[in-house]
Amino acid sequence: MEPVQHKSIWNATGMAGVVFGFVVFLISIIGSYVTIHSEPTGNLLSGTILASVIGCLIGVFGGVMGVKLYIREYGPEMKIGQGAVIGLMTGLIMGLISQFLSLLWPLFDGAFIENLQTAMIANIELSDQIPAAQKEDMIDATYAQMQNYYSAGSIIQGFLISFVTYGLLNMLSGLLAAKFMGKTPQAEL
Amino acid sequence: MKHSQEPIDMHAARQRSANPVLHPLFYLVVLPASLFFAFAAWSPPLFYSTVPEWFDSWQKALFSQVCHQQPDRTLYIRDVPLAVCSRCTGIYTALLAALATLSFFFTFVIKVKLYIMRMFVMASLILVLDGASNLFQVWQTPDFIRLLTGAFWGFATGALLIFSLVVPRKRKRGDNLYGTCST
Numbered sequence: 264m265e266p267v268q269h270k271s272i273w274n275a276t277g278m279a280g281v282v283f284g285f286v287v288f289l290i291s292i293i294g295s296y297v298t299i300h301s302e303p304t305g306n307l308l309s310g311t312i313l314a315s316v317i318g319c320l321i322g323v324f325g326g327v328m329g330v331k332l333y334i335r336e337y338g339p340e341m342k343i344g345q346g347a348v349i350g351l352m353t354g355l356i357m358g359l360i361s362q363f364l365s366l367l368w369p370l371f372d373g374a375f376i377e378n379l380q381t382a383m384i385a386n387i388e389l390s391d392q393i394p395a396a397q398k399e400d401m402i403d404a405t406y407a408q409m410q411n412y413y414s415a416g417s418i419i420q421g422f423l424i425s426f427v428t429y430g431l432l433n434m435l436s437g438l439l440a441a442k443f444m445g446k447t448p449q450a451e452l
Numbered sequence: 453m454k455h456s457q458e459p460i461d462m463h464a465a466r467q468r469s470a471n472p473v474l475h476p477l478f479y480l481v482v483l484p485a486s487l488f489f490a491f492a493a494w495s496p497p498l499f500y501s502t503v504p505e506w507f508d509s510w511q512k513a514l515f516s517q518v519c520h521q522q523p524d525r526t527l528y529i530r531d532v533p534l535a536v537c538s539r540c541t542g543i544y545t546a547l548l549a550a551l552a553t554l555s556f557f558f559t560f561v562i563k564v565k566l567y568i569m570r571m572f573v574m575a576s577l578i579l580v581l582d583g584a585s586n587l588f589q590v591w592q593t594p595d596f597i598r599l600l601t602g603a604f605w606g607f608a609t610g611a612l613l614i615f616s617l618v619v620p621r622k623r624k625r626g627d628n629l630y631g632t633c634s635t
Contacts, residue, residue: 400504
């Protein structure tokens with residue numbers, strides 16, 4: 264009698280999650296330094312925002328990589344639901360890693376938060392997209408956000424948003440990857 | 453009398469006979485998530501009345517990692533911007549619309565899968581081309597065009613998701629593969 268092979272998703276999701284989590288963090292931190300070292304132009308589309316959007320676009324492929332690694336390990340037979348779970352877990356690990364590294368980074372560069380805050384506020388001050396009367400409130404909100412970088416609420420919110428966005432997006436990409444790269448097992452028919 | 457002895461391909465026969473259905477993931481996760489994101493995208497004008505309130509809102513924070521949310525590239529309702537840019541507004545709205553409507557016609561969707569793939573590739577190319585051109589200031593498209601390009605991509609993605617979530621239904625034990633036979 265052949266032993267039943269237990270197919271664990273953790274190798275694939277762990278590897279894809281860690282790799283993409285690191286990549287997303289790297290893109291985000293590069294974007295932040297671009298904002299810090301650029302002259303303020305008044306354009307609210309700063310390097311930080313652009314980097315997070317690019318990071319997210321790249322991060323979506325984490326679910327695909329998770330499914331690919333799983334297929335490499337166990338072969339192409341997988342259900343669509345398995346692809347979705349692999350994508351979801353990859354997204355959650357990715358969110359965890361990128362948020363954790365974002366929290367660690369200011370410990371290496373002590374002036375990071377202050378420099379980023381100064382650059383963001385300078386951009387809002389020069390912006391012509393916001394009515395003058397509302398600028399002060401936005402500057403106050405930005406200041407409060409940066410000052411609360413290490414508050415429990417801010418940390419929890421950061422993790423939650425990462426889990427929701429990366430988790431759901433990678434769930435969808437994992438699902439699509441399972442459909443196009445995997446093979447439906449006989450049992451599902 | 454000579455009988456033909458063709459081997460019966462049980463797997464192919466089973467595939468032919470199984471009724472396609474939408475995977476439960478569609479009803480449990482994909483549709484509710486899409487409804488939530490569309491609501492979150494459109495909801496700031498319901499809850500806030502000024503731009504600073506919007507700036508500090510959970511809706512803006514939620515989409516901060518997936519959209520640039522520039523105030524000058526966002527649709528306004530009652531002087532309050534939506535949570536995402538005009539292109540993303542189109543994406544989330546059309547995605548929900550596509551999922552909601554095409555879920556009733558999924559048997560048709562699987563018949564036109566090739567067209568859906570082509571539509572998705574074309575929509576992605578348009579989205580990337582227009583997005584990059586706007587970003588690098590090659591040209592600037594008005595909000596309405598951005599909304600349309602986003603809506604096209606959202607609809608194509610919705611159709612692709614519907615196609616991906618159609619699975620042959622599991623056969624119950626005891627079901628006769630070739631129908632009932634009475635003597």
